[in-house]
Amino acid sequence: MPAPAERDVDLKRTYDAVIVGSGAAGGMAAHVLTSHGMQVLLLEAGKKLDIEKELKSMEWPYEHARRGGLPPDSHALSRNEYTFRKPPYAKGLPNKHVYSYVEGWTGADYSKNIVVDEKDNPYTGTNYAWVRARCLGGKTNIWGRLALRLSDYDFKAASRDGYGEDWPISYTDIAPYYDKVDLYLGVAGHRENLPYLPDSLFQRSTRLNTAEVKLRESLAGMGRVLTPYRAGVTTDGLKHNKYRSRCFGRGACDRHTGGCDIHAAFDSPTGLIYPAMDTGNLTLRTNSTVYEVLVDNNTGKARGVAFVDSRTGKNYEAKAKVVVLGASTLESARLMLLSKSRLHPNGIGNSSGHVGHNFCEHIMGPSVTGLVKELVGKPRTLDDGRPAGFYVPRFRNLAGRQSNFIRAYGFEGDSGTHMFPGHAASTPGFGAAYKKKVRDYAGAFIGMGAFGEVLPRYENYVDIDADVKDRWGIPVLRFNYHFGDNEKKMAADMADTAREMFEAAGIEIIGVDRDTLPEGWSIHELGTARMGNDPKTSVLNQFQQSHDVPNLLVVDGSSHVSASCQNPTWTIMALCWRSCDHLADRVQKGEV
Amino acid sequence: MSSDIERRELFKIAAATAFAAKFGASQEQQRFFTPQEFAVVDELAEIIIPADDHSPGARAAGAAAYIDARLAESQEADQKELWRKGVQLVNQASLQMHGMAFLETAPAQRTSIVERMAQNEEEPKSPEEMFFKELKRATVNAYYTSKIGIHQEMEYKGNVLLNQFVGTELP
Numbered sequence: 177m178p179a180p181a182e183r184d185v186d187l188k189r190t191y192d193a194v195i196v197g198s199g200a201a202g203g204m205a206a207h208v209l210t211s212h213g214m215q216v217l218l219l220e221a222g223k224k225l226d227i228e229k230e231l232k233s234m235e236w237p238y239e240h241a242r243r244g245g246l247p248p249d250s251h252a253l254s255r256n257e258y259t260f261r262k263p264p265y266a267k268g269l270p271n272k273h274v275y276s277y278v279e280g281w282t283g284a285d286y287s288k289n290i291v292v293d294e295k296d297n298p299y300t301g302t303n304y305a306w307v308r309a310r311c312l313g314g315k316t317n318i319w320g321r322l323a324l325r326l327s328d329y330d331f332k333a334a335s336r337d338g339y340g341e342d343w344p345i346s347y348t349d350i351a352p353y354y355d356k357v358d359l360y361l362g363v364a365g366h367r368e369n370l371p372y373l374p375d376s377l378f379q380r381s382t383r384l385n386t387a388e389v390k391l392r393e394s395l396a397g398m399g400r401v402l403t404p405y406r407a408g409v410t411t412d413g414l415k416h417n418k419y420r421s422r423c424f425g426r427g428a429c430d431r432h433t434g435g436c437d438i439h440a441a442f443d444s445p446t447g448l449i450y451p452a453m454d455t456g457n458l459t460l461r462t463n464s465t466v467y468e469v470l471v472d473n474n475t476g477k478a479r480g481v482a483f484v485d486s487r488t489g490k491n492y493e494a495k496a497k498v499v500v501l502g503a504s505t506l507e508s509a510r511l512m513l514l515s516k517s518r519l520h521p522n523g524i525g526n527s528s529g530h531v532g533h534n535f536c537e538h539i540m541g542p543s544v545t546g547l548v549k550e551l552v553g554k555p556r557t558l559d560d561g562r563p564a565g566f567y568v569p570r571f572r573n574l575a576g577r578q579s580n581f582i583r584a585y586g587f588e589g590d591s592g593t594h595m596f597p598g599h600a601a602s603t604p605g606f607g608a609a610y611k612k613k614v615r616d617y618a619g620a621f622i623g624m625g626a627f628g629e630v631l632p633r634y635e636n637y638v639d640i641d642a643d644v645k646d647r648w649g650i651p652v653l654r655f656n657y658h659f660g661d662n663e664k665k666m667a668a669d670m671a672d673t674a675r676e677m678f679e680a681a682g683i684e685i686i687g688v689d690r691d692t693l694p695e696g697w698s699i700h701e702l703g704t705a706r707m708g709n710d711p712k713t714s715v716l717n718q719f720q721q722s723h724d725v726p727n728l729l730v731v732d733g734s735s736h737v738s739a740s741c742q743n744p745t746w747t748i749m750a751l752c753w754r755s756c757d758h759l760a761d762r763v764q765k766g767e768v
Numbered sequence: 769m770s771s772d773i774e775r776r777e778l779f780k781i782a783a784a785t786a787f788a789a790k791f792g793a794s795q796e797q798q799r800f801f802t803p804q805e806f807a808v809v810d811e812l813a814e815i816i817i818p819a820d821d822h823s824p825g826a827r828a829a830g831a832a833a834y835i836d837a838r839l840a841e842s843q844e845a846d847q848k849e850l851w852r853k854g855v856q857l858v859n860q861a862s863l864q865m866h867g868m869a870f871l872e873t874a875p876a877q878r879t880s881i882v883e884r885m886a887q888n889e890e891e892p893k894s895p896e897e898m899f900f901k902e903l904k905r906a907t908v909n910a911y912y913t914s915k916i917g918i919h920q921e922m923e924y925k926g927n928v929l930l931n932q933f934v935g936t937e938l939p
Contacts, residue, residue, distance in 0.1 A: 427926025
């Protein structure tokens, strides 16, 4: 189903709302506000891609001249470059295009137009692997698809362990909105009845293979859980959405950066924006980079936004009764800090001084690879016709503090055969015996890696570096961010428990990686405009509305009070839905 | 349902690739290596992943031609130098061990040269050991992303439409 026709933008009129950003947050805001009959303008900094032509999800490697690799004039930053060099990472490199590390994965050529060119989009400060996608739908075009709920173990974590702040909401506040997201977008999973990882309203689950069932059964004996990957993928189809097909278990979802060209995996354009355009209430303008939230100097309220056309360089203003930021955790913070005015000298919505601070995410790196010996030499199986393998929810610090760190981590993993035998390069030797070994062992490996909660700390922050500007002359972000002691202790525990769980299941350990990946690697940045009840220590109220500016909402991950260890996309969308329902209600009552 | 069609497709692929290799179609397109260098890399790739009774090897899969095409367009001078020097190192090792150039040696002698290059695979130190690491990386990448590597050698079953997921349904 082709994308709906775009309506002409009318910059003379005052829209009911202008939304900045078209990813999970901006797309959801567009869906909810237009469904309430509001006239909405959606501005996306990047371009609109002919996404099916980009993705080619079922193309074989040998059908592509470089087997999916980038053209020779392009360079993807390596793990080492993020460690040994300082941002801006593209500075001084001879390549025509420089991309973040995700473009170093197999299939990079399919997503090179989705992510930003680091040459055009520099940043400064401490080391950070900042992955950005500037195009319609943003990072939802390439996300990992793990769709998890948070619980009161997360929302009330501060009350449980005394660190940081509770969220201004409880699970009961957001649960109905998680349900709405599940039903509107589709999520596959298996019910486990866990208080610390609430079930969604699941569609048909993916299945576990032999090695994964073996690990699941062993973990059950330890009081731990392994569940099929909870994927933001519609496995049964969605009758209300003509742009998305159900999942057909094709192997190419292994290639996350290749996206899903039948849109069984959720992406914001087909899941949210095209249906919103079909209401007749949404006007979309791409190539529109917003650089300032404009303020009415009499009232201090937002009156619209200023943006630059990223192709022509021309500047425009869009007027709206409400401004909704969904530009991503770091870009929304940048935009608020850039929006300085007489009444908002520290940036709009920043009387607390907390914008850009309490920056948190997930720490990654520790992982384990094991061998299930009884599977060596067995006939080929099909193991990667599914979004991913399994998830092991958190198990640390559930009943009080049980470790030398607070909070928790979960594992993502999978086993079995893949299109490319990843072990071929690391299997020693050569010749016929080597070739047979690669063949015989292909389906016998299992691996998993952890994602852990990074504590929000005021000292971890981003601010504006006025000395460095991006391609459009907009001052860039400067990072002041490091992992702390709690994260380092947690990472050591991740490696220990990964080994312990494989050993208990009788899986032979091939390797345990104890190193952490560079800051930013999880692409789960959060917290730079947190919600809270106290305007002195938080930026937004529980409806993601600025304490200072009542007609300014920030609906992306920047509003999260803590990172939890669960992947944030589903929570971003549930929170956004709740806030936009509340906003529409206030608009109807004439309160905005 | 489609397995017969697939098998016929595979046969066509195998036949076409064998034809191409026999008549040197891939050699005609070479751009980075000299004909001499190409022949050395082609032989080295086949020694690393040889044809066996299960499937054809790196030569039939066109691994050297793929490596050649990537190097020809590469903008990384270090990478190009590594390969050019690497082929020289192989010939030098051959002269030292067997008194003749690599391609003039007998198959067992060629294998002994690769054995020497591969002896510190985990932590390569000498230039010829470093070259083996790169040679193997490139050969593995070219072979297992080729039609022969994916379909005949690994018998990959995915990248097809499934009505139901494969695996165990949990209670």
